[in-house]
Amino acid sequence: MHARARIVDILRDFAEVHRLVHELAARHGRGELRFPKLTALIGEDEGSVLFRLKERCHALFRGPSNERGPSHREALFDLAVGSLFHESMKLRENLYQREVYGPRVRALHSSAGQESKALFDEFEKMLGAVGKRLDEAVREVESLTQRTADQLRLLVAEAADDSCARFLTERAHEVEAIFGAPLETLLEEAYGSVGTGLERAGRAYLASGSFEASADRLGRALSEPDASAELTPLREYALGMRDYVRRDYATSVEHLIAWADAQPEAALLPLARDTLAGIVQLAGSDADTAAKARALRDRIGGAEGGS
Numbered sequence: 433m434h435a436r437a438r439i440v441d442i443l444r445d446f447a448e449v450h451r452l453v454h455e456l457a458a459r460h461g462r463g464e465l466r467f468p469k470l471t472a473l474i475g476e477d478e479g480s481v482l483f484r485l486k487e488r489c490h491a492l493f494r495g496p497s498n499e500r501g502p503s504h505r506e507a508l509f510d511l512a513v514g515s516l517f518h519e520s521m522k523l524r525e526n527l528y529q530r531e532v533y534g535p536r537v538r539a540l541h542s543s544a545g546q547e548s549k550a551l552f553d554e555f556e557k558m559l560g561a562v563g564k565r566l567d568e569a570v571r572e573v574e575s576l577t578q579r580t581a582d583q584l585r586l587l588v589a590e591a592a593d594d595s596c597a598r599f600l601t602e603r604a605h606e607v608e609a610i611f612g613a614p615l616e617t618l619l620e621e622a623y624g625s626v627g628t629g630l631e632r633a634g635r636a637y638l639a640s641g642s643f644e645a646s647a648d649r650l651g652r653a654l655s656e657p658d659a660s661a662e663l664t665p666l667r668e669y670a671l672g673m674r675d676y677v678r679r680d681y682a683t684s685v686e687h688l689i690a691w692a693d694a695q696p697e698a699a700l701l702p703l704a705r706d707t708l709a710g711i712v713q714l715a716g717s718d719a720d721t722a723a724k725a726r727a728l729r730d731r732i733g734g735a736e737g738g739s
Contacts, residue, residue, distance in 0.1 A: 438492070438593070438595065439492075439587070439588065439591050439592065439593065439595075439596055440593070440595040440596050440598075440599050441488055442485065442488050442489060442492065442584070443584065443588065443596060443599055444599065445481055445484055445485040445488060446485060446580070446581070446584055446610070447603065447606055447607070447610060448481045449473065449481055449482055449485060449516075449577065450577060450581065450609075450610050451606075452472060452473040452481065453473065453573060453574060453577045454574075456469070456470070456473060456570065456573070457570055457573075457574050460566070460567075460570045465527065466527075466531060467524075467527050467528055467531040470523075470524050470527065473520065474517075474520045474521060474523065474524045475524075482516065482517050482520055483517070485513055485517075486513055486514060486517045489509065489510045489513050489514075490510070492506075493506040493507065493509075493510045494510070503590070505583070505586055505587045505590050505591075506587065506591075508583055509580070509583040509584055509586075509587045512576070512579060512580040512583045513580060515576060516573070516576045516577060516580050519569065519572050519573050519576055520573050522569055523566070523569035523570060523572075523573055526565045526566040526569050527566060530563070530566060581610050581611060581612075584611075585611045585613075585618070585621070588600075588618070588621075588622055589621040589622045592622035592623065593632075594632045594633070594635050594636035594639070595636050596622065597619070597622070597623065597629050597630070597632040597633035597636060598632075598633045598636035598637055600615060600618055600619065600622070600629070600633070601615065601619075601629070601630065601633045601649060602633075602645075625656065625658050626656050627653045627656030627657070627658045627659050627660075628653075628658070630649045630650070630652045630653035630656065631649070631650065631653040631659075631660070631663060633649040634646045634647075634648075634649035634650035634653060634663075634666070634667075634670070635666075637649060637670075638666075638669075638670055641673075643670050643671075643673040643674035643677060644670075644674045646670040646674075647667055647670040647671050647674055650663050650666055650667040650670060651667055654667065662694075664694070665690065665691045665693075665694035665695075665696065666691070666697070668687045668688070668690040668691040668694075669687070669688065669691040669696070669700055669704065671687040672684045672685070672686075672687030672688035672691060672704075672707075673703075673704075673707060675687060676707050676710070676711065679714075681711045681714060681715050681718065681721050681725070682715075682718060682720075682721045684707070684711065685708070685711060685721055685724045685725050685728065688704060688707070688708065688728060689724065689728055691704075692704075692728055692731065692732055696732065701732055701733075704732060705729050705732055705733055708725045708726070708728055708729035708732075709725075709729055711725035712725045712726050712729065
């Protein structure tokens with residue numbers, strides 16, 4: 433799994449880290465933080481999102497797949513994540529001492545003899561400082577999480593791909609809170625313009641078969657001043673596929689005709705042809721729709737063969 437880690441996987445894991453750290457701090461502020469509540473955030477196996485994030489970073493930036501070695505941004509973010517993990521483990525240890533170790537020590541103390549007094553005095557001295565250390569650890573983890581978010585924002589701007597654009601637009605409110613900036617600013621930083629970011633999100637949705645979301649992002653991209661003319665037919669394709677899924681075969685064919693009239697992208701032809709063949713079979717008594725679908729299927733089949 434880690435060998436195939438991508439920036440978007442790291443972004444997704446960090447979003448979960450950010451959420452859990454804020455929950456942890458809020459619980460601590462209310463005096464409700466308990467050791468079992470740390471399991472999802474902090475641990476030494478895949479059950480902990482911080483552990484997964486640390487391992488993903490190591491695999492992506494230090495692993496054999498990164499033949500060039502980590503860039504400055506990658507190395508700095510990897511270091512920040514490692515520091516956040518280790519500071520969080522310190523927090524975990526302090527909470528363990530308060531919640532688990534302390535009660536055990538005090539239970540033994542009640543039955544200990546005078547000969548153990550010096551040892552238990554040391555235990556109490558150590559446990560007496562736990563509360564202060566825990567307060568400091570929570571503040572440090574909160575602060576380091578924000579500093580790590582700052583580094584991730586720079587890294588996303590350097591290495592964002594289509595899947596990152598999808599994530600940013602899909603979870604806009606969340607990423608705006610994490611990075612302290614509006615979605616439009618983040619898209620401009622990562623892709624050069626809002627329109628390009630929306631286009632790349634639309635293409636990512638299209639590749640995964642999320643046609644309604646693709647049509648939405650492509651439509652928003654078309655409203656931007658730098659919109660490419662090729663996005664209009666691409667959106668028609670997304671709408672056509674969306675309507676096919678909705679079983680609105682007549683409207684689907686009309687959108688696909690508009691797409692095919694504008695020099696369609698070759699990579700989209702096979703699925704479009706299969707979809708049109710499906711409409712021919714499923715249109716039922718709508719002979720006009722079936723005939724249009726058949727004609728377009730034959731037409732784009734020929735276009736593919738001649739390309």
